[in-house]
Amino acid sequence: MRSSQKGQGAGARDEGAIEMSLTPCPAVRSCAVCGSTHKLRVFRQSFGAISSGCLLTGYDVVACADCGFCFADGIPEQAVFDEYYAEMSKYEHQESGGHESTYDLARFRQMTAFIEPLLPGPEARILEIGCATGRLLALLKDRGFTRVTGVDPSPSCAATAERLYGIQVTTAKISAIPFAAGTVDFIVLAGVLEHIRDLATALDELVRLLSPAGRIYVCVPDASRFAQGEDAPFQEFSVEHINFFGPVSMKNLMRSRGLSELACRQEMMQVSFRTTTPVIHAAFQASAAGAPLVADGETASGLHAYVAQSGKADDRIQQTVSAIAAGGEPILVWGAGMHTLRLMQTSRLKDAKIVAFIDSNPHYQGKAIDRIPIIAPGRVRDHAEPIMISSRVYQEEIARAAREDLKLPNRLIRLYDMG
Numbered sequence: 001m002r003s004s005q006k007g008q009g010a011g012a013r014d015e016g017a018i019e020m021s022l023t024p025c026p027a028v029r030s031c032a033v034c035g036s037t038h039k040l041r042v043f044r045q046s047f048g049a050i051s052s053g054c055l056l057t058g059y060d061v062v063a064c065a066d067c068g069f070c071f072a073d074g075i076p077e078q079a080v081f082d083e084y085y086a087e088m089s090k091y092e093h094q095e096s097g098g099h100e101s102t103y104d105l106a107r108f109r110q111m112t113a114f115i116e117p118l119l120p121g122p123e124a125r126i127l128e129i130g131c132a133t134g135r136l137l138a139l140l141k142d143r144g145f146t147r148v149t150g151v152d153p154s155p156s157c158a159a160t161a162e163r164l165y166g167i168q169v170t171t172a173k174i175s176a177i178p179f180a181a182g183t184v185d186f187i188v189l190a191g192v193l194e195h196i197r198d199l200a201t202a203l204d205e206l207v208r209l210l211s212p213a214g215r216i217y218v219c220v221p222d223a224s225r226f227a228q229g230e231d232a233p234f235q236e237f238s239v240e241h242i243n244f245f246g247p248v249s250m251k252n253l254m255r256s257r258g259l260s261e262l263a264c265r266q267e268m269m270q271v272s273f274r275t276t277t278p279v280i281h282a283a284f285q286a287s288a289a290g291a292p293l294v295a296d297g298e299t300a301s302g303l304h305a306y307v308a309q310s311g312k313a314d315d316r317i318q319q320t321v322s323a324i325a326a327g328g329e330p331i332l333v334w335g336a337g338m339h340t341l342r343l344m345q346t347s348r349l350k351d352a353k354i355v356a357f358i359d360s361n362p363h364y365q366g367k368a369i370d371r372i373p374i375i376a377p378g379r380v381r382d383h384a385e386p387i388m389i390s391s392r393v394y395q396e397e398i399a400r401a402a403r404e405d406l407k408l409p410n411r412l413i414r415l416y417d418m419g
């Protein structure tokens with residue numbers, strides 16, 4: 001499961017832009033659904049960069065002028081993403097020995113409730129792509145579906161799935177899966193398609209694996225309804241999310257790969273404490289009859305509504321951050337992920353006297369943002385400065401960790417009223 005909804009302990013989540021050895025070379029994308037190169041810009045998202053390089057420093061959210069599919073444009077080639085997911089996985093749940101949060105578990109149960117009636121029987125050969133540590137497959141196994149296996153780009157995730165649940169996970173990228181054609185009855189794509197740059201290549205590879213009556217389950221954030229979710233402003237335009245599906249464009253994409261719809265449901269998913277995101281669950285199977293594309297107008301208009309709503313929420317945060325910068329007091333900033341990177345680009349946070357960033361994600365520690373070091377929470381006790389918590393989803397978790405786990409006396413500055 002790869003998505004922005006992954007909980008992984010204070011300050012982590014799917015918020016990161018990570019240093020990499022590769023130099024990203026932004027390239028123009030054509031529409032993955034209809035191939036058109038005519039696009040309308042909806043929004044510009046900026047992240048800046050950690051240390052010397054990163055996955056990407058921002059992108060244009062665009063809508064295809066011909067079919068309405070919405071996606072991130074001006075992003076690196078697929079190979080750059082492949083290397084990033086192989087090396088820098090944030091889905092290992094290292095802090096908890098590979099175990100995920102109760103919210104994650106509830107989400108996996110929501111997905112299996114949709115999946116189970118679509119499975120042909122207990123003998124079904126089930127393959128999850130991007131299975132991370134294998135929890136969703138383990139749930140299906142517990143329900144009597146024993147022929148479950150996974151593919152994940154991260155070798156560390158594969159090892160964890162084997163250790164925790166005895167599920168075999170093959171390390172591979174989605175565009176080259178080392179399985180024979182026609183050997184899978186059911187493919188699970190839970191929070192995967194929003195991460196894939198070259199969608200046609202990936203889906204053609206999955207269709208190759210399907211048995212004649214094989215099916216594909218998809219769960220993605222529902223970009224047509226982002227404004228109905230509860231999260232930090234612009235958080236849905238994350239570093240890793242580069243496709244913004246509504247139900248219509250999801251069906252269009254699958255039709256373009258010879259797949260027809262079996263079921264589709266729009267739902268809210270609880271991500272964390274008072275944090276929700278709208279999602280689409282859908283299932284497809286190969287179909288000889290080609291259906292025409294239907295223009296998707298609702299996703300772009302949903303994104304415009306989300307941008308307007310995020311702008312209002314962002315104004316309130318900007319005021320707090322501007323006051324901190326104007327005060328000139330040295331501070332610590334807890335959170336080195338997307339939330340912070342965006343504020344460094346779009347607010348006066350860059351003018352504040354930041355002594356250090358704090359993050360629990362070991363992939364971030366030892367790196368820097370604007371030459372300011374990122375330190376582990378355990379090193380905060382060397383500092384007396386106030387801590388600005390730069391996260392909405394983890395704000396209360398971070399505050400609790402600071403007070404109860406680390407017994408820190410530092411003043412805490414919150415950006416969000418979480419009730």
Ligand SMILES: [Zn+2]
Nearest residue numbers: 031034064067
């Ligand atoms: Zn298009």
